[in-house]
Amino acid sequence: MRALVFDGELRVDEEYPEPQPGPGEALVRVTLAGICNTDLEITRGYMGFRGVLGHEFVGVVEQASDPAWIGRRVVGEINCACGVCVTCRAGRPTHCPNRTTIGIAGHDGVIAECAVLPLENLHEVPEAVSDREAVFVEPLAAALEITEQAHVRPTERVIVLGDGKLGLLTAQVLALTGCDLLVLGRHERKLGILGRRGIPTLQVHDELDLAAAGVAAADLVVECTGRPEGLAMARRLVRPRGRLVLKSTLHAESPLNLTMVVVDEITVIGSRCGPFAPALRLLALKLVDVESLIDSEYPLSESLAAFRRAIAPGALKVLISG
C-alpha cells in the first residue's frame, strides 16, 4: 500500500506492506488524516520514531475480529495500552508503561491507505460530524484534557498563549466555560479566526508588547506556543498561586525558574492526550469550529508536498486524503 514513511528521511513508500489486524484489532481504510506539530517534531528526531507517520485520522473499518465494527466510520485513540499492568488497572491506560503510540512510538501511523488499531481505541463518528470535522477529534480531545485535569472556574481570568492549531482549539474549549479569556498570539490572521467568534485576542510578539498592552497576570495560563521561549512568557503571566498548563512537547530541555515556582506557589500541570467522547459531542453540537482551521488538503500521493506546506510559517491544519 501507499504510506508516508519516516526512516531518517521522509518519503512516500508505494509498496509498504499492508498491516494485518490481529485478534481485538481492526483494519481501517483512512479517509482523511491530519498533520500535527508532533509529526514535524518526529522528523527532527523526537521519540526516535521510525515507520508510518500520523495519528490524526478518520476512516472506515474494513476488517475486524468483531464483525459489528465493519463498515463503521471511526476515529481512534492513539495510545495502545497493555490492559493488564498496574497503571492500566488503575484506570490510566494512556500512561501504560508498555504502551505503543500510533505514529509516535512502536506502532505504525495513519498517513497511509490503511492502518491497524485496537478495537478498544475506536470511536464511531456520529452522522452530525463530517470527515473534515472528525479528523480534528484527536487534537480537540487534547484541548479537552485541560478541563479534564483542571477545574476552570467561570469567574477566572484565563490566558491561552499561542495561536497555532492547538491554541485555537484550546481557546474555543475554554471559552465554553464562560471564563474571562484572552488569547495571545503572533499572527493577526490566526487570531482573527477567534476574533470572529467573539473571543478576545491580542497580537503580541514579545514581552515589550505585553507590557505596553498592560496584560495583567491570570489565574490560569495555557502554554501552547510549541516554542521554548513561550514558557518564560507563560510563567510570567501566571499570578501567585495560579496554574500553568503545559501543552507543548518540545524536542529540547526547557528552562523554568523553579525557585520562583516555589516562591509564587505556582501549580504547573503537564497535559497531553485527552478524552475522545466529549470531543465528538462538542463537534456534533457545533460548539467548536474546525473548518476555519483547515489550511489545505492534499492527496496521499502528494504527502511530501503536504508536509512542506505544514512546515511553512503561518500554516494551519494540512489534511491528507486517502
Add this chain to the structure above:
Amino acid sequence: MRALVFDGELRVDEEYPEPQPGPGEALVRVTLAGICNTDLEITRGYMGFRGVLGHEFVGVVEQASDPAWIGRRVVGEINCACGVCVTCRAGRPTHCPNRTTIGIAGHDGVIAECAVLPLENLHEVPEAVSDREAVFVEPLAAALEITEQAHVRPTERVIVLGDGKLGLLTAQVLALTGCDLLVLGRHERKLGILGRRGIPTLQVHDELDLAAAGVAAADLVVECTGRPEGLAMARRLVRPRGRLVLKSTLHAESPLNLTMVVVDEITVIGSRCGPFAPALRLLALKLVDVESLIDSEYPLSESLAAFRRAIAPGALKVLISG
C-alpha cells in the same frame, strides 16, 4: 541592642539600633529563635538581603499600639503585606507584591534582642505549647502548606524525599493523613527520629540504592532535600498523573525535563509559607514532635558559633536564646 547582622559578612552587632514599633505594630522581646536553611542561603546571596537575620521565633510583646497584646507570648508570620492591593484583597496576603518578609526581604529579622512585627502577624501561643515547641511553628506551618494546597488522600502512596528539618516536619504532618508514607533520606540518625515514631523510612544515597530497594513510583512526592540533584530523583519517583510538591528554594536554576512533565501529565506544585493556627493546634495536641529535632541551643552573644554549627553536616535545628 545585640543582633546578628548580615551585610555581606555575618557579624554580631552589639549596638544595632533598637527598632521602634509604629501604629499597628508590636515590639517583641525574642525568647528563642531558630536558624533555617533559608538563613544559610541568604549568607550565600539568596534574595540579596542585608540586615538582621532570622524569621523563626517565639517572644513576648513589650510594646504595642493595642495594649491588649502587651505581655502576651507570641509567634509571628513572616510576610508583611500591604493589605490594600489586588492580591491582598483577593485573600492572598503572603503573595502581596508589596510585601516585606521578616529577615528575608526588606524587614529586619528576629535573631536579636528585639524585633518589630505588624500586630496582624502575631499569634498568641497557648499554654500547652512550650517555647522550644513554639519556635518550630513557622517551619511546621510550611509543612502544613502542603495539605493546605493539595488534597492528600489517606489511600495514596506518598514519598517525602529529604530528612532535613523540613523533611522531618513534613513527614510527621503527612503521616497524620493516614497515607501510605515512605521517607527517603541520607542520614540514618535523622531517619531514626521518624522510625522511632513508626514512620517507614529508607536510607538512600543515590538512584542505585533506590533501584536496589525496588521503590515504586508514588502518587505524591514531596521534594525537601534542599539540593538541586534532589529534583531529578523526586521527579522519577512520581507516577504518571501524579503530583510533585516542591519545598526547596535554591539559589540556583534547577533543571527539570518539562517534556516528560507533559508526557507523564505530572502536576508540579510550588509550596512555601503556611498557616500558623493549625501548626499551633498540632503542637498543642502533641501530634508533632519537635523536641527531637533540636540540635543545640546557643546564647545570642554566640550566634556566630550557632551558625557554624547549623552549617555542619548532619546538624538539625540550632536555637538561639535571647
